Amino acid sequence: MKKNRFFNAITLTVTSASLYILLALLIFTGIIDEYNGQLLTLAGIYVIVSLSLNLITGFTGQLALGHAGFMAVGAYSTAIIIMRLNVPMIPAVFAGGLITAIFGLLIGIPTLRLRGDYLAITTLGFGEIIRVIMVNLEGLTGGAAGLKGVPPFSDSGDFILDAVIKFSWVYGFVIFTLVVVSNLIKSSPGRAIISIREDEIASNSMGINVPYYKMFSFTMSAFLAGIGGGLYAIYFGYLNPQMFGFLNSVNFVVIVVLGGMGSITGTILAGIGFTYIQEWLRIFKDFRLVIFGLALISVMLFWPKGLMGTNEISVVKLVRKYFFKNKNSDNSSSGSPASGESQSEGVR
Amino acid sequence: MAVLDAKSISIVFGGLKAVTNFDLKLEKGELVGLIGPNGAGKTTVFNMLTGVYNPTGGDILFNKAGEGAATKSIVGLKPFQITQLGIARTFQNIRLFKDLSVLDNVRIAFHFGVKYNALQGILRTPLFFKEEESITEKARDLLKIFNIHGKENELAKNLPYGEQRKLEIARALATNPKLLLLDEPAAGMNPQETHDLMHLISFIRDKFDLTILLIEHDMSLVMGICERIVVLDYGQTIAVGTPSQISKDPKVIKAYLGEGVETGA
Ligand SMILES: Nc1ncnc2c1ncn2[C@@H]1O[C@H](COP(=O)(O)OP(=O)(O)OP(=O)(O)O)[C@@H](O)[C@H]1O
Ligand SMILES: [Mg+2]
Numbered sequence: 001m002k003k004n005r006f007f008n009a010i011t012l013t014v015t016s017a018s019l020y021i022l023l024a025l026l027i028f029t030g031i032i033d034e035y036n037g038q039l040l041t042l043a044g045i046y047v048i049v050s051l052s053l054n055l056i057t058g059f060t061g062q063l064a065l066g067h068a069g070f071m072a073v074g075a076y077s078t079a080i081i082i083m084r085l086n087v088p089m090i091p092a093v094f095a096g097g098l099i100t101a102i103f104g105l106l107i108g109i110p111t112l113r114l115r116g117d118y119l120a121i122t123t124l125g126f127g128e129i130i131r132v133i134m135v136n137l138e139g140l141t142g143g144a145a146g147l148k149g150v151p152p153f154s155d156s157g158d159f160i161l162d163a164v165i166k167f168s169w170v171y172g173f174v175i176f177t178l179v180v181v182s183n184l185i186k187s188s189p190g191r192a193i194i195s196i197r198e199d200e201i202a203s204n205s206m207g208i209n210v211p212y213y214k215m216f217s218f219t220m221s222a223f224l225a226g227i228g229g230g231l232y233a234i235y236f237g238y239l240n241p242q243m244f245g246f247l248n249s250v251n252f253v254v255i256v257v258l259g260g261m262g263s264i265t266g267t268i269l270a271g272i273g274f275t276y277i278q279e280w281l282r283i284f285k286d287f288r289l290v291i292f293g294l295a296l297i298s299v300m301l302f303w304p305k306g307l308m309g310t311n312e313i314s315v316v317k318l319v320r321k322y323f324f325k326n327k328n329s330d331n332s333s334s335g336s337p338a339s340g341e342s343q344s345e346g347v348r
Numbered sequence: 349m350a351v352l353d354a355k356s357i358s359i360v361f362g363g364l365k366a367v368t369n370f371d372l373k374l375e376k377g378e379l380v381g382l383i384g385p386n387g388a389g390k391t392t393v394f395n396m397l398t399g400v401y402n403p404t405g406g407d408i409l410f411n412k413a414g415e416g417a418a419t420k421s422i423v424g425l426k427p428f429q430i431t432q433l434g435i436a437r438t439f440q441n442i443r444l445f446k447d448l449s450v451l452d453n454v455r456i457a458f459h460f461g462v463k464y465n466a467l468q469g470i471l472r473t474p475l476f477f478k479e480e481e482s483i484t485e486k487a488r489d490l491l492k493i494f495n496i497h498g499k500e501n502e503l504a505k506n507l508p509y510g511e512q513r514k515l516e517i518a519r520a521l522a523t524n525p526k527l528l529l530l531d532e533p534a535a536g537m538n539p540q541e542t543h544d545l546m547h548l549i550s551f552i553r554d555k556f557d558l559t560i561l562l563i564e565h566d567m568s569l570v571m572g573i574c575e576r577i578v579v580l581d582y583g584q585t586i587a588v589g590t591p592s593q594i595s596k597d598p599k600v601i602k603a604y605l606g607e608g609v610e611t612g613a
Binding site: 005179180183184187188189190191192194195198199201202203204205206207208209210216310 | 398400426427428431432436437439443444445446447448452455456457458459460462464465466469470471472476477479480483519520522523
């Protein structure tokens, strides 16, 4: 058991580090050009926000439609903290996340009593309210004209180096989000959260404080979405309430649904895919939305569980399979709480 | 020595008196049956005892230790609070966490006793690993009792019906109850399975030091293991007694045969 635990931790660390080195090198050497490097970085931010949404919608089963609002809170507060208080970037991003978490808590208290469509509509409403507040708090946010001059991740003057640094920070935060969500989900509080999605009444009857865990999940989701927002602010260096409209909230829902509600790896794949497809479709201008809509409808018709359903691609299992063929027998000890892999492998 | 003392509880659903002045005192270690025709109000009694519905009148007292009189009123508490106090239940229409594994279904019911918090879970502290190992082990032990430990990684919804009912009981036991409420545990089981379940219910009562109240339409099970039976009809208690008294009671016979035929649903 202990050995397994160690193996999993090492595997995940080595895999994420190698992937990072690989991508950073590709950007640095220009094999991934500046444009694609930027896009990959943006995809990372989308993945962070989508993972946060998956926590509340995919794992807790509560459809939230206002995540662009949380992103806005994180973005503006991070930007303001950096610009007005001269706080360094990392603490500012976390502070932005915390402020968003407080917003999440306050919004969650009245809304999380509601279910299904009602929750979706009220969170949508709150998302819009936040945006309107950003427009009207001109002194702080620059209002409709926007907030200019958020300092970038780095301003070495070297485009390539800047791109690598930008990417590195976002990659780090993606890993952070990934560890938080995935470790949470594979712990007892995480199982409590999932049981709410499965059957709220049964969950309550099994001694689980359902309102508390809904709040917890929602607040945690807001925290991570706020972090995504903070990175977004630094990434663009410019904020405008228009960037956080309702359609953006919908985009995150689309990513989560396409990837599979309740699948972390699904969200990552869909988040990256979505970012690229959105770029490619730019040439179609407004028809982009039509194409998107049609694509979404067909996915829902033919693939209602999304790319992954609630399954996961397990890095640990893949590494075992291809690098440690003889160790396969160890695999049977699934159900080990320490294993860094999903227990719901396989098609259902 | 009462574990539970329900005093004249009633509930009205928009004019329908679903349960009227229901009294029930359960002594520690008793195995009591609650029977009655369809729609008599049996499940509604369970829902009041577990906090799903608030009775419109009366009081429910509970005493976890089972020594002395039951004194703590549980009316107004949420279902999760009542479960944490020591009353667990199963559902007539099985309510498992369908898309989760058999093992996880049981582990979830251990949750409120787990000693680490979400942050420690995220940080994977030593306490996390220790507690996870311990509840996984305890969950497996429970599954063994019900002979479904070989299927711990299967999704709950893929179990055959009888095993789903057993898993629900195992899950309820994981909350470490003193009082267990079983709503039609044998529904959908064949006679052999029902027979095995009878023994299993007596067995867990002794092993876990439980008091059990069960609703059942299968008379062989009720008559076979219950020491005392309460009969409901149209929300009213029409008889209380030993199985042999109940089976001869004219009011009970009339309720079952006179007004509508029992379907065993
Ligand atoms: N939430 C509710 N709202 C309105 N009426 C209800 C509600 N719950 C139960 N009832 C009604 O209360 C009566 C008793 O229902 P209950 O489910 O307790 O019966 P039961 O004895 O468990 O029957 P069965 O043997 O069919 O399970 C029925 O007439 C039912 O329709
Ligand atoms: Mg019933």
